[in-house]
Amino acid sequence: MEIFSLAIAGFSIVIAAVLWLTYVAFLEIPGKSAHSILSCTVLLGALVALQLGHLLYFTGGPAPLATVAYRTALFVAPTSFFFFGRWALLPDEPFRPAMLLHLLPIALLLIPRLDVSLPMLFAVGAGYALWLGRLVYGLRARRKQFRFEFFWFGVMSAFGVGVLVLGFAIPYIDQAWFYHFYCNAIGAAFAIMVVALIANPDLIADLSEAARLRYGKSTLRDVDVDGLLARLAGQMADPKVYRNEALTLSTLAADLGVSGHQLSELVNTRLGMSFPRYMREHRVAAAKLMLVAEPTASILAIGMDTGFKSSSTFYAAFKEVTGQSPGDYRKANAKDS
Template identity: 45%
Template sequence: MLLTALAGACTAFAALLAVALVTAPSRMVMPWSARVGGAVMLAGLTLTAWQHVGLAALGATDAPPWSYGAGLFAQSWGFYALLSGVLQPADRRRGLVIAGGALSAALAVLVPPIWAIPVSLTLGTAYALHLGALVYRLRATRRWFRVELPVVLAFAVMGLGVGVAGALTPRAIPWDLFALAYSVQMAAGFLLVSALLLLVPDLATKTQEAVSTSYAQSSLGRVDVAQATERLRRLFEDEHLYRDEDLGLAKLARRVDLSPHQLSELLNVRFGESFSKFVRRHRVAAASRMLIDEPRASVLSVGLSVGFGSQSTFYAAFKEETGLVPGEFRRRNLPSDHSGNVQVVD
């Protein structure tokens, strides 16, 4: 019963992450290998979770079915392909990812089922360690580096732990205990990823900005920088594009007729800002005007109208830019001839 409940929970988490993966194109650029890897990873995790229900019924002399090992190899490679695509430029060569896929497929066929667990999860640990090295490269440009790296390393440790347990099963650890322990760990992994995405909702976009900066080689040689800067000005000052809550680096790059890498470099060179800070500055400036010009409007409605997705993100961004929360800013700056006649809405 517990294994079935855990499998259902993992399936629900996988479905939610699949939706996020499908909707990602509007917010960032990802290579085909990363999208394929994400789909393979989620399919492999879902298959593994449900196979644990049958695995628990195996006897001490039984081996897991071939499909169980295949699912483990699939999820390990998919995890690597997805995150390596996010942590490196989209146009970077994918030779290592393709080679890893070929190796995982070959091992899934050649490794005896009884050894599929330790071999696949040891390989997954190696993948996670390489991802940790990619995250470490971004340490100078990512404020959340100290959060992301421990998460990746935690997955490496989890994979190694399950691999060791798999090597001891069924001689020292019965199948039902192994299946339960691994299912609990999978559910914990999904919760960990979900918590990270809640903590940093624009994690993918900010990571892509860090990647563009970290791997930067000047891409503006043939770009009319003055013209591109003027297009940016029109989009933000005349068309108020910052009001688009779903505005991402890739989406803005298409509007400016640049690649995401070029746009990121342009913002850093001409404005000394990242994409996130550039958009945030315009949103806060617009909100500052609205707070004074429209004193009857609630603070939340002001934040949503300029493109912030929630009150918490609006308050955090506004205070970081101005040093004050929106309500206090309004009280301090509302003209005295309005303060006595108009009810100020926080």
């Protein structure tokens, strides 16, 4: 168990750095703000500090709860988790002074008895996990699009409840069991997040837009929606537009004379899908024609020519839209022709 937990702790530290860089530099999320970047940084920093504490403990170091750094990270994590979840999914919601109450869990550090403060802290953390799960569950009308994401948030909520139970059990169990469980729970959360982002790199952007549509105000009140739909269709009829791998929501919105939020809401509410899914469907439709019309062209070349950045994203998108791999689709349609 020691070796396994060591590996999980090391994996978590590396993946935390990768996830931070991905969120800050590579994920295009409408409304991503300094607040969400700061809360993401604090949350991942706290999780790294926790895993470093576990790593040192498993290699003969001090008990993590006996160190100031570990205890501080432990009490900061739930608050940063709340703020990141809030600003990542609801970036347009205004700041309210009452939100400062969510800093109170950090004040539990002042309670000298861990058998009192830790159960209270884990109760707050479990509450935040369930709050985020409920927020995402409110998007259940889109459950087909987000089936994997619902699974992920369900697992996160289950981990939150599991840690809560273990937190209450700390006075009655060997603390080593707590460290192993908590270390592996953090590692599992990171692993699930990585898999989710590989399966859908637009995961956070999709959920953010769906949450804004579900809980926020419409941005299309003063927009000629039918005219905008017609202009969008006209743009997408040009292969140069959707085959441009550098095309983004913001650049296409600027070409149409609207904001990114307006274009995203239009595609979600009128076309029934997220903007990334809309782009994938156009590119896959073009790829389907090329796979049949150009039987000697390589699948990779077709993927690149239709706007996909890599073979992996092409294969994943094609399978998502058609239920088949590009090769299987080509073979099936070649037989029919």
